[in-house]
Amino acid sequence: MQLRIYFNPAELNFVETSAEDIYIVIDVMRATTTMTIMFEQGARHVLAAQSLEQALEAGQRVPGRILCGEYHTKTPAGFDFGNSPAEFARMDLTDQELVLTTSNGTRALFACPEKSIRLVGCFYNGTAAASTALALAQEKRSNIAIVCAAEYGYFALEDAACAGYLAKELLSLSSDLTIHDSIHSAMTIYENYPPAALLEKAQSSLDLLALGQQKDLEYCLSKNNSTCVPVVTGIEAETGLLRLAYPVSELVSI
Ligand SMILES: O=C(O)[C@H](CS(=O)(=O)O)OP(=O)(O)O
Numbered sequence: 312m313q314l315r316i317y318f319n320p321a322e323l324n325f326v327e328t329s330a331e332d333i334y335i336v337i338d339v340m341r342a343t344t345t346m347t348i349m350f351e352q353g354a355r356h357v358l359a360a361q362s363l364e365q366a367l368e369a370g371q372r373v374p375g376r377i378l379c380g381e382y383h384t385k386t387p388a389g390f391d392f393g394n395s396p397a398e399f400a401r402m403d404l405t406d407q408e409l410v411l412t413t414s415n416g417t418r419a420l421f422a423c424p425e426k427s428i429r430l431v432g433c434f435y436n437g438t439a440a441a442s443t444a445l446a447l448a449q450e451k452r453s454n455i456a457i458v459c460a461a462e463y464g465y466f467a468l469e470d471a472a473c474a475g476y477l478a479k480e481l482l483s484l485s486s487d488l489t490i491h492d493s494i495h496s497a498m499t500i501y502e503n504y505p506p507a508a509l510l511e512k513a514q515s516s517l518d519l520l521a522l523g524q525q526k527d528l529e530y531c532l533s534k535n536n537s538t539c540v541p542v543v544t545g546i547e548a549e550t551g552l553l554r555l556a557y558p559v560s561e562l563v564s565i
Pocket residue numbers: 338340341342343381382383384394413414415416417460462515518
């Protein structure tokens with residue numbers, strides 16, 4: 312069973328990917344941390360959109376949907392909420408359907424092969440994301456790929472460090488993984504930039520601090536506070552949005 316990391320979703324365009332592999336998509340600040348918290352707070356579905364227009368249309372199509380997201384970290388006009396994990400952690404989202412679009416994280420889900428199993432990973436659900444991916448890969452006899460959402464096409468330190476953390480967790484759970492150069496690199500990054508160092512050094516962290524989103528960083532940089540691992544369960548035919556659910560048993564076939 313192979314384990315590899317893509318530090319940027321664009322890398323997927325240059326290799327032969329397989330829809331049989333299990334993909335863990337990471338956008339620590341903030342999309343995948345936010346999605347995890349949305350399900351923690353009871354959400355029934357999160358629908359991931361690639362653009363503001365797609366999200367607005369999907370929000371208008373079905374009354375009651377909560378429209379969430381950001382454009383350059385700000386809540387766009389006409390949206391109900393932004394992309395703040397701290398804000399969602401204060402809300403009761405029981406049985407709600409949320410539409411979410413963000414600059415990098417939701418797009419990274421679309422960059423993985425269509426019909427592949429895509430799990431949402433972050434520091435917040437790290438151990439659970441690793442063990443869920445391993446269980447699925449063992450069941451399906453497939454490989455595991457970790458995809459960093461990165462930042463507008465550029466390397467993001469926090470995503471690479473989190474990928475290293477997940478790789479470490481996976482290697483502690485299984486001796487059956489063949490590792491690739493990307494794993495050595497990411498684990499070294501994690502060792503040098505654990506969450507406390509990311510708070511001070513990662514550009515996304517500095518940007519969120521400058522915006523006064525300190526509380527978000529507490530969620531994004533805390534490890535293993537959740538066993539919730541959202542999964543893409545399909546595509547909504549009418550809008551093209553990816554439907555995410557939790558638990559993984561919601562995954563019948565994509
Ligand atoms: O809202 C976020 O944290 C970012 C926006 S930006 O990169 O900080 O402008 O989006 P995400 O897709 O969650 O990385």
